[in-house]
Amino acid sequence: MILLDRVTKTYSKALGPALNRISIHVEPKEFVIVVGQSGAGKTTLLRLLTREERPTSGKIIVGGIDYDKLRDKEIPMLRRKIGVVFQDFKLLPNRNVFENVAFALELVGASSREIKNTVPRVLEIVNLKGKEKNMPLELSGGERQRVAIARAIVRQPKILIADEPTGNLDPKHAWDVIKVLEKINRYGTTVLLTTHNVEIVNKLKRRVITLKAGRVISDRANANYHL
Amino acid sequence: MKHKIITFFRILHNGTVNFLRNISIAVAAIAVMVVTLTIVLLSIVVNATFGNTINQITSKIDISVYLKNNVSTSQTKTLINQLQHLNNVQSVQYLNKEQVLRQYETQNASNHQLALAISESSNPLPATIHIKPLDLNKISNIKSFLDTPSVATLQSNPPSYSGSLQTAINNIAHATDVLRKLGIISIIVFAFISALIIFNTMQMAIFNRRDEIQIMRLLGASTNYIRGPFIVESSIYGALSAILSVIIINSIFVTASSTLQATTLGLLDINYATSYFDSHFWLFMVLQVIIGVAIGSISAGIATRRYLKFKVQN
Ligand SMILES: Nc1ncnc2c1ncn2[C@@H]1O[C@H](COP(=O)(O)OP(=O)(O)OP(=O)(O)O)[C@@H](O)[C@H]1O
Numbered sequence: 001m002i003l004l005d006r007v008t009k010t011y012s013k014a015l016g017p018a019l020n021r022i023s024i025h026v027e028p029k030e031f032v033i034v035v036g037q038s039g040a041g042k043t044t045l046l047r048l049l050t051r052e053e054r055p056t057s058g059k060i061i062v063g064g065i066d067y068d069k070l071r072d073k074e075i076p077m078l079r080r081k082i083g084v085v086f087q088d089f090k091l092l093p094n095r096n097v098f099e100n101v102a103f104a105l106e107l108v109g110a111s112s113r114e115i116k117n118t119v120p121r122v123l124e125i126v127n128l129k130g131k132e133k134n135m136p137l138e139l140s141g142g143e144r145q146r147v148a149i150a151r152a153i154v155r156q157p158k159i160l161i162a163d164e165p166t167g168n169l170d171p172k173h174a175w176d177v178i179k180v181l182e183k184i185n186r187y188g189t190t191v192l193l194t195t196h197n198v199e200i201v202n203k204l205k206r207r208v209i210t211l212k213a214g215r216v217i218s219d220r221a222n223a224n225y226h227l
Numbered sequence: 228m229k230h231k232i233i234t235f236f237r238i239l240h241n242g243t244v245n246f247l248r249n250i251s252i253a254v255a256a257i258a259v260m261v262v263t264l265t266i267v268l269l270s271i272v273v274n275a276t277f278g279n280t281i282n283q284i285t286s287k288i289d290i291s292v293y294l295k296n297n298v299s300t301s302q303t304k305t306l307i308n309q310l311q312h313l314n315n316v317q318s319v320q321y322l323n324k325e326q327v328l329r330q331y332e333t334q335n336a337s338n339h340q341l342a343l344a345i346s347e348s349s350n351p352l353p354a355t356i357h358i359k360p361l362d363l364n365k366i367s368n369i370k371s372f373l374d375t376p377s378v379a380t381l382q383s384n385p386p387s388y389s390g391s392l393q394t395a396i397n398n399i400a401h402a403t404d405v406l407r408k409l410g411i412i413s414i415i416v417f418a419f420i421s422a423l424i425i426f427n428t429m430q431m432a433i434f435n436r437r438d439e440i441q442i443m444r445l446l447g448a449s450t451n452y453i454r455g456p457f458i459v460e461s462s463i464y465g466a467l468s469a470i471l472s473v474i475i476i477n478s479i480f481v482t483a484s485s486t487l488q489a490t491t492l493g494l495l496d497i498n499y500a501t502s503y504f505d506s507h508f509w510l511f512m513v514l515q516v517i518i519g520v521a522i523g524s525i526s527a528g529i530a531t532r533r534y535l536k537f538k539v540q541n
């Protein structure tokens with residue numbers, strides 16, 4: 001489903017590579033956790049998958065799409081296939097909660113009826129019922145994060161990338177979010193999750209990839225958190 | 228297909244919402260566009276009016292060639308034929324002695340004595356050829372043809388050129404020519420300025436919303452989905468400006484012809500201008516809207532381009 005082959009990403013020569021010849025292979029329907037210290041390259045890895053950044057070298061294939069052969073105008077189509085929870089949420093500031101989630105559906109040409117049916121269900125899943133009309137600035141950090149999650153899952157993507165989706169949440173809400181991810185994974189979505197949360201990693205008992213200074217230093221199934 | 232239609236209406240909707248949100252910027256853009264479109268329309272109408280005035284005057288003007296009584300029919304025919312083949316000749320009309328007399332009689336019907344003075348039997352009026360030139364400013368070839376000895380011998384009197392009117396016409400023609408050029412230059416200048424202002428307005432609007440655009444991009448919005456609303460927005464500027472400009476011109480003519488009670492404004496024949504404008508009202512409306520929407524959407528299209536490029540980094 002996701003294949004990275006000796007991928008290097010160097011933002012600037014002076015700082016050295018943010019990712020250094022990493023190779024990762026993720027099967028369809030897998031649930032993979034990426035851990036690593038701040039600055040280890042987790043977000044960079046995800047940005048390469050969404051084509052926000054291009055690798056300096058190496059090969060990336062996602063969902064059968066070879067990124068070397070991807071033309072610019074095909075990028076929107078690629079992004080619509082991947083659900084992303086951004087570390088900094090990236091909510092649309094001029095749209096309320098409902099509209100933010102609806103936007104993901106608008107982009108795939110969903111009808112207003114479909115949107116009216118689907119969005120409330122998803123907002124319920126992330127416990128945001130009653131906040132539909134709030135603007136992003138009127139939400140707590142945790143609530144914004146859950147809007148971002150709702151938006152990422154509303155299209156039922158084949159691949160879900162979640163960058164620190166529990167970063168602003170208390171343990172209870174964090175677990176609710178993780179449960180949503182597990183559920184969506186059970187329905188067949190490949191999930192790629194980055195987190196600093198030791199407890200979550202240890203409880204999940206999933207495949208854990210550890211990055212350190214841009215290199216994969218371990219990649220194990222049913223693993224615990226260690227750096 | 229259904230998705231495409233839904234998406235199309237969403238783009239329209241988003242563009243309209245943006246327009247309403249940016250109403251203060253919109254007012255500035257519209258103001259400039261109104262000036263542009265008003266000038267465009269005004270020059271079209273003024274141009275047509277001057278053209279009409281000149282036509283009216285020049286149509287009354289011709290060159291008259293008076294023939295001797297002894298010129299034969301075949302000589303006349305040859306002459307007419309030669310004249311018809313000259314450059315710059317629009318039409319040639321031959322009147323024989325009787326026709327000239329009849330014309331003279333109708334022209335002087337009120338003056339009994341003059342009419343009596345010339346009778347059928349002793350008709351002193353010469354047969355006449357009237358030549359209408361295409362361009363009054365370029366009759367020298369006709370003139371030199373009429374002056375060639377072989378042609379001159381056929382004539383009883385020297386040809387008449389409606390000489391006194393000629394200079395007046397030349398003046399008008401010259402003035403309108405200058406006005407026409409000024410009109411075209413100001414159309415170009417103002418079209419350029421308003422395109423520039425719309426362009427900047429759009430860039431400002433886009434700059435204010437570049438984060439939003441970037442987020443839309445990351446979520447997989449296509450170029451058209453992001454750009455579309457901006458184009459819709461500036462097309463609304465264009466269409467509104469067009470309608471306003473037509474209303475402005477309309478009220479100018481209404482005021483000029485009713486309040487001033489004048490038929491002309493300087494050289495401009497207000498009556499003709501008004502009726503010309505009235506009879507082409509919808510054509511002008513459509514034309515203005517097309518120009519306005521074109522200026523708006525093209526400048527918005529260009530303004531959005533650089534914000535929609537995919538970052539190329541390696
Ligand atoms: N756009 C950029 N330009 C230059 N350097 C960058 C850019 N983005 C990230 N970096 C650098 O690349 C390295 C990896 O950053 P990245 O954001 O991938 O880390 P991370 O593992 O996601 O960290 P965190 O856990 O804090 O989110 C860091 O040293 C960072 O400073």
Ligand SMILES: [Mg+2]
Nearest residue numbers: 042043044087
């Ligand atoms: Mg990060």
